[in-house]
Amino acid sequence: MRVIKPNWVVHPDDKGIPQTIYSAHVHPDGSRLATGSIQNLVKIWSTAPILDPDIEAADEEKHPRLLCTMEGHDGAVLCVRWTFSGAFLATGSDDSIIMIWLRCPGQSKSFGSKTANIEDWKCFKRLAGHTSDVQGLAWSEDDQYLASVGLDNLVLIWDCLDSSFVLLKRLDLHQGHVNGVVWDPVGQYLATQSDDRTVKIWRTTDWKLEADIKEPFINSPHSFFRRLSWSPDGSHIVTPNAMNGPVFVSAVIDRQKWTSEISLVGHENVVEVAAYNPLLFTTDPSPHATKPANPAAVIALGARNSISIWHTYSTSPIVVLHDVFDRDILDLSWAADGITLYACSSEGRVAAFVIDELTLLAKVAPPEVKAKRQASYNFQKADRRSSSTPFAPRYQSPMPAIGPYCPARPSPSPADSVANPKPSDALTTQQEMTIMPNGKRRIKPAFLGTNESAMYLNPLPNGHASTSQNPTDDSPHNYSNAHLPQPTQFPQQDTSNTTIPTRHAIPEHVTQGIASSSSLSRQLSDILHWDEVGRWGEPIALPHRLFNKVQYNQTEYQISCENTQGDMDVESSQVILSSVIANQESELWKKRFTARSITAASLSTSHLAIGLSDKSLLVYSLAGRRVMPVALMDSPCFKLQFRDTMLMSISLKGTVMVWDVAKLKAVCGPSKLKHLSDSKAAISYTALTPQGAVIVKVGKGSLYGFERDLESWTVLSGPTADEQQEKERLDLRELAFPVGSPFLIDSAAVLAANKAELMACFLEHIASLRDHRRFQAVDELCHELWTGSGWISDRISDSEASATPHTLKLSKLERMDLLHQVIQVLDQHQDFEGMCQEYAVLLRHGHN
Template identity: 35%
Template structure:
């Protein structure tokens, strides 16, 4: 093994004039698939591309042929935290502190001097796509096998999935509760793994982007101070090696090996003296016995670990001891590792601003498996990602990138498709199918450059094999794998249309999904005459074999929404004995809403009387069946199911798992998304004023002020504030009576303007008085989540500014609530508030009280992120003002009893967060205070001893 640490690989300040200036940290490194280049990202907000030959070959380094520095990319405005080449080598993805993911493409015309610098680019790279979406630093990115997807993670606790070819956002995954600092793909394409400061590794299914498993045990005592938590998936798909794990209550630093399918974490790589920051598998499989066949029992892997103890270790999984341990090669922690595509060179970068290369001989890594055998082995997992048309690109290539030659001492690299080839003159057009929600597909005619084949060019008038091969692998922007069109022939008519479209803008037309469902329909059936008729007959003959939906064969009738004239009978009058009467929605001829999380439409059509006279509810049952109100679920132009109602509908809601309709006579009907009655018809005795549903919770407020909540799948009434009811078994749940909202309407002029329900079951009621309420079951009372009062003097009341500047931001429940209240105030109210004369300590008292209310509200709503944010602001305020008694009281509340007490009501968690983990952050803030340092140091020692004793 040869070790190299080139001094010329460095990121320095843009004003640097000599190598004597201090190096800046290098956060990431990645090797190009052809092995000729590496990309690094650093604190200088730049990406630098270096030639690998001068690193590995002394003669090349001395001759400067090829040049050492190839290119500098300068579009990021913050430190570059991650760089990753696509598997094709065609693109480079980067993530930065500026919250942006960038996609870079080779540009032969972009050579020359770097703007504002003396540096010269030997080769040019241009920004192809800028991907905004994260709300904080982007810490890691990863390309899926085949480059079909790009995953990015960040300090906003989000995982974003991008289409690898259109670069459009497909999905945002937000189930982590802490900074996400690592991401990797299953080489078989079945799963995605992410690692977060919430002390978990989550495994996501790529089929539906839901969680397959969550691993937490190895990370329960892991520190939260690491810059990254970079994990890696073994090339045989059998294991994930995760960084920042511990044994023995946090005293032994390890890397945890997670086994596929069982997701057990019984294997640990022990030896580093500080936190493991990054794990990286060699891209090749290895054979324990090179003479034996490729089978599971004969396969092993090589994995490298980089740690905060400034050392690098390399492990071969067939051995219990590391292959090498390189100590004292860096002065600070290792932040990233990357293996070359041939599996013989490992690159490491450190926060001390240096790069090191470990170059192995083939004999040292015995049993390396050829790439072809690895590809064949992975087929046992199945093909989980849609294939992509070959040579897919956004821009036609006008030049060929010639990579710097590889070192002579380096083995000849395996052949790869690097995507830098030139395009044919007047490239052919390919019809690419793009999935569209709602059961239809859209065909967009877009230009896809296709490189010249080795074989002689095929005339356009004949079926082109590359075209049919592209059509047999269909790419969809939302991850849907379309049907394979094998054996497709292109008719002369279709080719003529294709030729006419070459110089036009992309056109789009709809094709029914059912058309593609028949394997007997070929593309040449679009011709006129007998072929088209034969295809039509084939579809008609197959209709009897298809599953049916209730009402699915009828055409949708478009109904204009207008007010419905219905006479108010005795059943709609105010309930006897009730002094409260809330307004009800205006009856309409058409009422509709979209199903939560989809484009499906849940709608009701109420009939009108022929004479234009208002309907009377008492005489409504005498109407003919054809005039009965109709409820249906629509997907595009297709009816999924329908039902008829005994009374006109007043309001509807459509959650992710059920639909509900409230009738004007006080009845409520609940359906599954497939149209089954989920609960019996309920008569609430008064019309609905508000209706809302989330998850499996349905909430209704009637016009006489009764608030109802149900777990619809358990057919059980629960309290509006019963957060615990969701997690209990049905046998342990107790039915709850409705709650009256009269207590929050303290004036005849006040009314409820909005009513929503959270997935936890908590109700959110907005009152015209400028107060937002929720029901607290433990207090048996409505409590104020937030109110306009805090705008009178709280320093942290910024909702109005945020609501105006970023109205579509993905904000928490309380943040949205404060924005709602702020939007209710007019400019005159704001000016009057600013002009008022206040007492001396008004602002300090209002700010502290506001933050204390925020914490209580976040606890009630089980909003851990907002509780942590409010606690952080509250802690800083106490530290800045030096309020020792309040600070010590807060510390005692979070620490809890050190010794068990039988009568204590203290809980170790709040809003799903550990109180003692929160206390660590609180004490770290107090210790920096001018007046609370001694207090914080004392309680840090108490907390440490309490944790050790437990």
């Protein structure tokens, strides 16, 4: 066996660092390998330099390595899958779009690229049907259907007959994110695996549910992938992420009973990927055998950084590969020769395994053996082909995977193609040119249509294809991404007066009069500063572990976030939500993030927010359902804070946003913090009101609140002079009403507290003004209470109780009650006797 790990099959960033490759799939003729990455790109590579060291060492102009780079997706490419004929390539992305790629004659150049593509692959169709990430794709063996699954819990069936690619059926019985999909090679069924811990079998005749398999997955953990595979003879399905007691296994589901009596045991971690070899194998019959032995199949399993190869003639794996990659294995794909296996990893590398020993263990079964096994199920597929359609020949019986599947014709070299490109009819179309009044020419582009030759794939120039004497068909493999299960709705709870304890104290200043947020951010003054251009001058220091909890009725919810390392290179993290009832802790759900680290998190009694290093912000319900579309910030979040259903986010570049996650509505922002202080200052305090108003204290300076009506930051109070006092927890009353200050009531009280807290603060401020004999200030405040003018006004409706730092909306009865309490406070000082008598008379008579 040979293990080949080329260092040039990568998707590097601007600094040359390899980025995560989520999916890899080898072409049916074995000559090309397609890869999809986190960079929104799809690349097609020649496999000849990978498998042959002599070709790899040769001149790259004669033996090109990278054949094409395709752009078009707006998100990470999570799945790439060739058709069985090899004419089309389907790609799925977290932008919820599926793209169908077709090779056109000639060469092309990607936008921003300095080198031309050897092959020109264009987007033939753009399929929009999912509302969230597309996690898995699978072609039926006759290429008439394409199945797609995603995080919207849906299974979509696309009709590919005559290259129409129209949506045929929408299957919505899964109760969680659908992470895996595979077609029955017989054509009778479709299998899907979901985060709801089920595998569902669908009939292709009426798209109804045939079986719902739950038992092997009852106690299965959540994993990033659930990539299942169907054996080439159609007899079994191997499903990842199954459990046999406390042991991680891969369950083998029998086609006849839809039960699992066999488990593949051996991996120490969750099995995430399964891929059947497209060939069947046979052994010489024993002289005493009464009937020939059943053909054997070979299956590859991937779990974290290990791969095992299983043969049905053996009860243990025939090959186990450890530490080929440093990080998780994300996809497996067998070449049609049956001895070459490709794998990709989150470390951004691809490996090829040439396992010649497979042909020594057993002989390759002739094609008629597989055909006979499939015919034994007595299923007749409906003939949906039309001989009148221009692309009908493509839907004839699956063509041999080895050798060209297009009409034989000479293949020009790359130099000839560039120097003497063959013009097509579309290229000779006359273009329209118009002379504009300013003298410039405006050319109306002619439509460059594709001709029939574009439907066929030429052999690579000086290419290399896998060699096998047996016509075989590639087994479809799927990409999946485990997210969170479908929720049960949790009741909303007002947590404005709830203090949330933490196992590790949050080292940030939190106002005692305001409910503590459940933010898991670190002490910001020790982590982040911004420079003169608004970028934080120091990199974020990622914590190894974050923890918080919140109490709701008799249940305590706990969140634990963990990164495997403590720097920005972390590409593995997880978050666990648990509940504690009567001191009994149980895990509700777990979510792993590959190629991303957790930078901040926050927990409320109804929602959970997570900020990731790729600038994304995820919001889940406590049941694990993503309740808000993925928000992309201008930089990673370092501060998240909940107040009821309001969520505040502060990014690494100092951008503030507030959302009402219950209403899916932006309440505040985006607004910048960089101009609030000099380059050396740091945020020392933040607060969020139930209405979504933001309060920020920068260093030892002023307290600021964001005024939405003015769309600017306003000063709420001056800087704190006492350095020792600055190190202690800030007091709301001191921030809102500086004791002994000659100033009037500060608008910070309106922003920073709820109504009950504000009234208590107001009375303390009145007492301070009374002690300092501020007669005019007291008279103005009493007058505003009585008339409802100034910063106090009548509340017309709850909808108008907005978060503004300049107006507090109180009903007339509330104003009169507060004024009565003010008189009682002032009556304790004889100098205010006359003022008390005046307003007491007004209250008794109830008129201005």
